[in-house]
Amino acid sequence: MPKIAASERDAFYETRRTELAEVALSLWAERGFDGTPVSAIAEAAGVSKGTFYLYFDSKQALLEDVLRRYTLLPNIQVLGENLATVPFEEAVRMFVGEAWKHLSDHRDLVLLALRELPSHVEQAQQALEHVFVPGNRLIAAYLEARLGPKRANEISLIVAGRGLIGMIIMFFVSHELLGASRYLPVDEEDITSTIADVFLHGVLGSSEAPK
Amino acid sequence: MPKIAASERDAFYETRRTELAEVALSLWAERGFDGTPVSAIAEAAGVSKGTFYLYFDSKQALLEDVLRRYTLLPNIQVLGENLATVPFEEAVRMFVGEAWKHLSDHRDLVLLALRELPSHVEQAQQALEHVFVPGNRLIAAYLEARLGPKRANEISLIVAGRGLIGMIIMFFVSHELLGASRYLPVDEEDITSTIADVFLHGVLGSSEAPK
Amino acid sequence: MPKIAASERDAFYETRRTELAEVALSLWAERGFDGTPVSAIAEAAGVSKGTFYLYFDSKQALLEDVLRRYTLLPNIQVLGENLATVPFEEAVRMFVGEAWKHLSDHRDLVLLALRELPSHVEQAQQALEHVFVPGNRLIAAYLEARLGPKRANEISLIVAGRGLIGMIIMFFVSHELLGASRYLPVDEEDITSTIADVFLHGVLGSSEAPK
Amino acid sequence: MPKIAASERDAFYETRRTELAEVALSLWAERGFDGTPVSAIAEAAGVSKGTFYLYFDSKQALLEDVLRRYTLLPNIQVLGENLATVPFEEAVRMFVGEAWKHLSDHRDLVLLALRELPSHVEQAQQALEHVFVPGNRLIAAYLEARLGPKRANEISLIVAGRGLIGMIIMFFVSHELLGASRYLPVDEEDITSTIADVFLHGVLGSSEAPK
């Protein structure tokens, strides 16, 4: 007879897995997948190397679990619904803020993804197919609904939407990862508002003629 | 009396180093730094493993050399001078095109940087300090010169400039690296023109009211 | 006051040991001693790994117990008595048949012995001393009783008896283990009768002159 | 430019491989394949673990090389030719003597084969197909040529030939491996002569009626 109820044991098991996954994610973000021995993950989680293998079949299996567990864009649909009722300009500003926050909340995963995507392109394809591409489509559809077909004919809204994401990620990376703010201090408020402003009106703004 | 003049010997030495650096860059882009044994680099360069160590103290030293050697934004100054005489809108379009081309020409370095920068933040700092930050400043200065102080007060031109770079890099990565074009085919022409258009006029374009 | 009488407890203890020994024997025959984790034995016996160690001090101790427990020639004395009343030729044929059957009935033990005896020569010594050697003596004595002292002077009956066992084991191994019958199909009936025939009369049979 | 001529280097390489193979064979015979770490083989050969892998891709590859390198019945054809010109009875005695000597000369390989055959039945199939089965056929053919078709109809010569091998191997194993001679001292001369005698004339010898 087990001393602990099965459900309790399962809960403990899941807790341990989660713990290991979290620890691994943070170490991987810092030192890379290949650069982080299983022993380091185990030690950081306060267990022995052998114990690690009670919870994951292999280091690779843990990576897959981590990628499955934490996806970078989980709530884009929810976000989309929230934005539907808000005026366009405000919606864009909200989106930039939310996306920025999301990246910050998933700092380690972003770093891991950046680092490992090139070497796991096949696995990345799935994330691409199920997250990136539909997300990009959603944004483009939203933009078309707001901007009308005329503007959609002039520019590619797929490109525009992805460009917006690109600006946000660039700031995340330069800010969080490279610490660019040490050299070029920019107010965090300025970042989101300028990104939104440029995305909406361009650098030219409400049509002042450039020199 | 040396058989070969010192300068000649040095030239040979440099040639070898360059050769090894180039080979390493291309292998690292494909298989990662950790995933590429020194033997593979030596073999691809047509020398023995032992010879490798005549030219670089260690694998790590070669990485540092490669990161120092090839910078992602080397000719921004030249570009800036070229753009100075061109009307603003055209200059932006040219810049986008040039930057895109530059990334394509340095595909391997982009991949390597993506992978390895996170674990070499200290070394990245140097690149940041000497390339990224001055480049960003140059662009911001250029934008201010063209847009005037009024617009510079409304938005952060540092942010705007960096956002432009972010859009370009995002497309490069999604296009070249992830193969996103398989799922969302976009004309390469559309990409640069849309990026430039959005950057200049925003998605709203010349002031059509959004819904 | 114990809930269970000591004898009952002991019986249970022995049952468990036997169960584990049987399971282990069958797994070891298939996958080898080193190739079979304790966990596999425990699982196959329907107990936990921890429980295994309540019944055996170590995996090695179980091996020793199994080798002690199951001997390959246990009933040679019984067999000898049965054969005493039967005419010689028939007795030999019966013996071959019985020995063949015995090996088949203890297939797993034969496989285990083949594999593990070489590395457990010390333990094998015991089996040798208590089973093999007395068995060989019994057979030799039986042969001498039947063949008379004259023939016993011409040939070593120890050698002859052991040779008979050798033939039988050879066929068992080539037949059952190596599947040699796929390449050289031989009737099972032919095997025992030819072995007996050769043992009795030699290949020359009742004195035909060879070329 | 290499300091050593290619041929010399190759010779050295082969010497090392042979050295490792021999050392491995002897350790495996003693402690089994699974029971012998690569480090033990390397150490016994006086090199480091890493060096081992310069000469063999894996431990498994070494096993395959050893099995390929040393076959148990290499000279059966030669032996057959030698025996062709000799009277039958003498030929049988010679064969037994030669086979006994061959086994003794390849003691380690016999032990390895005995031990590992059960766990490498697939690989054993090859040896079976190319050595054991043709060897058995050769012997049977030889026996038929000498004994004539009449005797070949009475007994299976395949079985008889294999039985002879079985007797020889039995003695080899009991003698060399188990040290049975300590308990039942038998003259080595007696062994081969009795085996041959029994094989030729049976225990009954030249037809004395048994009791």
Place this chain on the structure above:
DNA sequence: GATGAATGAGCTTTCATTCAT
């Protein structure tokens, strides 16, 4: 200068054994 054989630290993974529950 050039080589590549040699090394050994370090990696991932397995598994016999222990022990708190």
Place this chain on the structure above:
DNA sequence: GATGAATGAAAGCTCATTCAT
């Protein structure tokens, strides 16, 4: 008695680095 989570020694293998030639 029974359990199975935890451990850590040890295995197979890789690879950065050294050094005699």
